Amino acid sequence: MPRFAGPGTMMRLPAASSADGLDAAFIGVPLDIGASHRPGARFGPRQVRAESALLRPYNMATGAAPFDTLQVADLGDVAINTYSLDKSLDIISAFYDEVLAANCRPLTIGGDHTIALPILRALARRHGPVALVHVDAHADVNDEMFGERIAHGTPFRRAVEEGLLVTDRVWQIGLRGTGYAADDFDWPRAQGFTVVPAHEVWWRSLAPLMAQVRERIGSEQAVYLSFDIDGIDPAFAGGTGTPEIGGLTVPQALEIVRGCRGLNIVGADLVEVSPPYDPSGNTALLGANLLYEMLCVLPGVRYR
Numbered sequence: 001m002p003r004f005a006g007p008g009t010m011m012r013l014p015a016a017s018s019a020d021g022l023d024a025a026f027i028g029v030p031l032d033i034g035a036s037h038r039p040g041a042r043f044g045p046r047q048v049r050a051e052s053a054l055l056r057p058y059n060m061a062t063g064a065a066p067f068d069t070l071q072v073a074d075l076g077d078v079a080i081n082t083y084s085l086d087k088s089l090d091i092i093s094a095f096y097d098e099v100l101a102a103n104c105r106p107l108t109i110g111g112d113h114t115i116a117l118p119i120l121r122a123l124a125r126r127h128g129p130v131a132l133v134h135v136d137a138h139a140d141v142n143d144e145m146f147g148e149r150i151a152h153g154t155p156f157r158r159a160v161e162e163g164l165l166v167t168d169r170v171w172q173i174g175l176r177g178t179g180y181a182a183d184d185f186d187w188p189r190a191q192g193f194t195v196v197p198a199h200e201v202w203w204r205s206l207a208p209l210m211a212q213v214r215e216r217i218g219s220e221q222a223v224y225l226s227f228d229i230d231g232i233d234p235a236f237a238g239g240t241g242t243p244e245i246g247g248l249t250v251p252q253a254l255e256i257v258r259g260c261r262g263l264n265i266v267g268a269d270l271v272e273v274s275p276p277y278d279p280s281g282n283t284a285l286l287g288a289n290l291l292y293e294m295l296c297v298l299p300g301v302r303y304r
Ligand SMILES: [Mn+2]
Pocket: 136, 137, 138, 228, 230, 231, 242, 272
């Protein structure tokens, strides 16, 4: 008899213990010891999975039918060490090495944004440096936070230093808020990143921007999509650790993810959902839907 695995997995998909034979997999990384302000993202994977029980298989807006052609499962949570950020990073990258070796595309449920660094390390080992579409209120390119080089506000600085990114094919979309220094957004621009502050795209469709992204990256280059839920306005996504006013709208978020169709997306994440700050579950529901939309733009998905 066909059966659902139950509400414990993403979209009630089967739980799997290995990526062998999978085209894509949802993976939880319940880590929030890299957070600087409000913690709680360690509970993101479980609330996103719970709210994802509402999702249906077919994308009525885009026509995507991801389960018609892809084998997809939920690989559970990475067993991070919640007392050690350093050890957790190694645990995460080793987990992703295995997933990528099976030719499986990881769709990650965070967790705070620190987790992007070990994932990018594994991706670069597999594919070489990757292009990046990064949606966030924050650039996450601090050199240090409280003297620490590993934190949720530093992953993309470390990624550049370690040669994990094709730096002239990086877009940071939705940046805003108060800064530590007036030149906070200059460093990414100096690396070749394209910075798209939220206020420059208020009330505007992001479809033209995504057309530029596709034209610049092409269909061959490996691309990672890293989506911090705080890129979206806290009116829609208040359940997060570092909210900033004046953010992207939900339709703009959908335009960004749907605009990645045609790129060689080798992995994606949705990070920084912090359930204690949104017991309604709306932030997690949004996160679950965005992860589904990410699945819908993976190579090999059939559209009706
Ligand atoms: Mn952020």
